[in-house]
Structures are given as structure tokens and as C-alpha cells.
Amino acid sequence: xxxxxxxxxxxxxxxxxxxxxxxxxxxxxxxxxxxxxxxxxxxxxxxxxxxxxxxxxxxxxxxxxxxxxxxxxxxxxxxxxxxxxxxxxxxxxxxxxxxxxxxxxxxxxxxxxxxxxxxxxxxxxxxx
Amino acid sequence: xxxxxxxxxxxxxxxxxxxxxxxxxxxxxxxxxxxxxxxxxxxxxxxxxxxxxxxxxxxxxxxxxxxxxxxxxxxxxxxxxxxxxxxxxxxxxxxxxxxxxxxxxxxxxxxxxxxxxxxxxxxxxxxx
Numbered sequence: 001x002x003x004x005x006x007x008x009x010x011x012x013x014x015x016x017x018x019x020x021x022x023x024x025x026x027x028x029x030x031x032x033x034x035x036x037x038x039x040x041x042x043x044x045x046x047x048x049x050x051x052x053x054x055x056x057x058x059x060x061x062x063x064x065x066x067x068x069x070x071x072x073x074x075x076x077x078x079x080x081x082x083x084x085x086x087x088x089x090x091x092x093x094x095x096x097x098x099x100x101x102x103x104x105x106x107x108x109x110x111x112x113x114x115x116x117x118x119x120x121x122x123x124x125x126x127x128x
Numbered sequence: 129x130x131x132x133x134x135x136x137x138x139x140x141x142x143x144x145x146x147x148x149x150x151x152x153x154x155x156x157x158x159x160x161x162x163x164x165x166x167x168x169x170x171x172x173x174x175x176x177x178x179x180x181x182x183x184x185x186x187x188x189x190x191x192x193x194x195x196x197x198x199x200x201x202x203x204x205x206x207x208x209x210x211x212x213x214x215x216x217x218x219x220x221x222x223x224x225x226x227x228x229x230x231x232x233x234x235x236x237x238x239x240x241x242x243x244x245x246x247x248x249x250x251x252x253x254x255x256x
Contacts, residue, residue: 002237003234003238003239004159006239008186009198016144016251018155018158020145020155025153025154026153027155028149029204030144030146030204030209030211033242041160042234054147072233073233073234074159074230074231074232074233074234074242075221075230075232075234075239076229076230076231077223077224077226077229077231078229079232081144081158081229081230083155083158083230092248094205095205096205098205101204101205101206101209102203102204102209102211103202103204103205104203104204104205104207105200105202106131106170106201106202108130108229109130110131110135110156111131111203114202116227124256
């Protein structure tokens with residue numbers, strides 16, 4: 001029984017993983033981890049996730065440079081959700097070029113883009 | 129097309145929903161919402177979730193009194209995760225009697241209970 005066995009992976013082998021900025025306390029991202037992603041996150045000190053859309057393991061920032069250095073790894077009371085407290089490299093967590101992914105705010109029955117794009121996504125991914 | 133239709137519910141009709149304390153910025157809970165839970169959350173101003181274990185909709189705090197008054201509702205860039213910024217009634221979000229659910233911290237290969245029980249769970253749920 002290792003610490004990895006304590007995690008209650010869902011039927012598809014995943015758990016949700018929240019990343020929170022250590023400096024600003026902002027909730028940056030919600031991504032998914034399988035066992036290998038969590039193992040590599042802890043082994044390397046940098047956030048790794050499982051991409052459900054691409055069907056592969058990825059290191060956050062491997063293309064963008066916007067890596068997440070992990071300061072604290074937390075597990076919730078039911079053992080089925082992870083919280084990472086991270087140093088967000090480049091200050092941008094979202095692939096849209098915003099500081100974080102949770103930029104859509106519900107206002108009077110509509111989702112409003114409440115936070116600015118701070119870096120051109122084309123520049124982030126080198127496709128410009 | 130309403131704001132509810134913008135959310136990309138998973139194949140089981142759910143999305144993960146993070147609750148963050150408006151005062152302390154702590155990440156309190158990770159729970160699950162179906163369409164009705166999100167609709168009721170916005171209609172009432174108090175967090176509602178879908179319990180996967182009990183297979184029912186519930187209003188956070190309906191038994192414990194530890195309701196979450198919603199100040200801000202956010203949707204992420206992929207439209208498949210929710211962030212609620214909340215006022216946590218009673219200051220306790222976790223059914224274990226701790227301030228929040230993410231109290232297990234990974235330390236040298238083991239999950240350590242890093243935050244104290246501040247209220248007896250038996251007292252919270254009236255089963256003492």
C-alpha cells in the first residue's frame with residue numbers, strides 16, 4: 001500500500017486535479033490525473049495531467065513553457081480529488097492566454113469574459 | 129440557447145464544481161453538479177450539488193447547516209468545470225468537521241492529516 005493506492009480513481013482511472021496559485025491564491029485550472037500523472041507530478045515536482053481529449057499524458061507547459069512548479073499536494077476527504085498549490089511559470093495558466101481558465105463569469109443569465117487575454121495564444125504556442 | 133446549454137456536461141451529465149472561500153481564498157470542496165444542481169444554485173444563491181454516492185441532488189448544508197452562499201459563478205475555458213466563490217456558513221465545509229476537504233497533505237510519501245477537526249462530526253449531523 002503506497003500513497004498512490006490511497007487515491008480512489010474513477011472507473012476511467014482519473015481524478016480531477018485543481019491547481020491553485022501559491023502567490024495569488026487564484027484557482028487557475030481544473031485538469032485530470034491518472035495514476036501515472038500523479039506519480040510523475042510528485043517525482044518531478046512539476047504538474048503532469050492526463051488529457052482526455054488527446055488521450056495522453058502531458059506535462060503542463062511542455063509546449064507553452066507555462067509549467068506549474070508544485071509546492072503542495074493535497075487529497076480531499078473522499079480521496080477522489082487532488083489540489084495542487086503551484087508556482088505558475090509565466091503567470092499564465094490558460095491556453096487562451098489568460099492568467100487562468102476560470103475567466104467566464106455568470107452575469108444576469110449570460111457567461112461574460114471577465115478577465116483579459118494577457119498574451120497572444122499564437123505567440124504562446126509558436127504558431128504565429 | 130441559454131447559459132445552461134453552454135456547459136459541456138460529461139457523458140454522465142455531470143461537471144466538477146470547485147468551491148472557494150470568498151474571505152480566505154481557500155479551496156474548500158470539489159463536488160459534482162448536474163444541470164439541475166447548477167440551475168438551482170443560481171436560482172437560490174446557495175450551492176447545490178449532485179451526490180454521486182447517494183444518487184440525488186442536495187443543497188450543501190441541508191443537514192449540517194453549513195450552507196455555501198454563492199458570490200460568483202465561473203466557467204472554465206473548456207466549458208466543463210465550474211468554480212463557485214462562496215461564503216461558507218459556519219466556517220466548516222467538510223463533513224469530517226474540518227474547515228475544508230483538502231486536509232490531507234503529501235509528505236515524504238505519505239498522506240498526513242494537516243488540518244485539525246474543529247467541530248465534532250457527530251454534533252454537526254445530530255447523531256451524537
